[in-house]
Amino acid sequence: MSIEKFMVGTAPQPIAPFSHACRVGELLFVTGQMPTVPETNEMLLGTFAEQTHRVMQNLALVLDAAGSAFEHVIQARVFITNMGHFDEVNAVYASYFETPLPTRTCIGVTGLAGGADVEVDLIAWIPPTTD
Structure with a gap:
């Protein structure tokens, strides 16, 4: 089994040395996405809700490019700088998923x-393509 490392042209460009995602078999490991606006590559420094929406939109770009989607997310890690905004972040995060939700860890940093x-990173399943 090989490891495929790739960048997604429509996603924000990294501010550090990493790939947007790595595929191993049917698993996709998505690098933590920040609230960066893809068109300008500038950080969106709005409210926690606004930042969470932008992060989730960036994750959607990577998932889609790899042939996956939020419905196939297995595990997520959410990093937030102020746990006082936990509920605000959760409300936006949850709006991108159907139930049952993927497993998740939330880390205050x-x-x-x-x-x-x-910031949110993911592990997702890439379903087989049907031609």
Whole structure:
């Protein structure tokens, strides 16, 4: 089994040395996405809800390019700089999924790259294509 590492042209360009995702078999490991606006590659430093929406939209770009979707997410990790906004982040995050939800860990951190307040990474299944 090989490892496919790839970048997604429509997703924000990395601010550090990494690939957007790595595929191993039917599993997709998506790098933590920040609230970066793809068109400008500038960090969206709005509310926690606004940042969470942008993060989830960026994750959707990577999932779609790899042949997956939120419905196929197995596990997520959410990083937030202020746990006082836990409920706000959760409401936006949950709106991108149907139930049952994927497994998830939420981690309070003292800071994120670029001054962001929210970052999310994922592990997803890539279903076989039907031709």
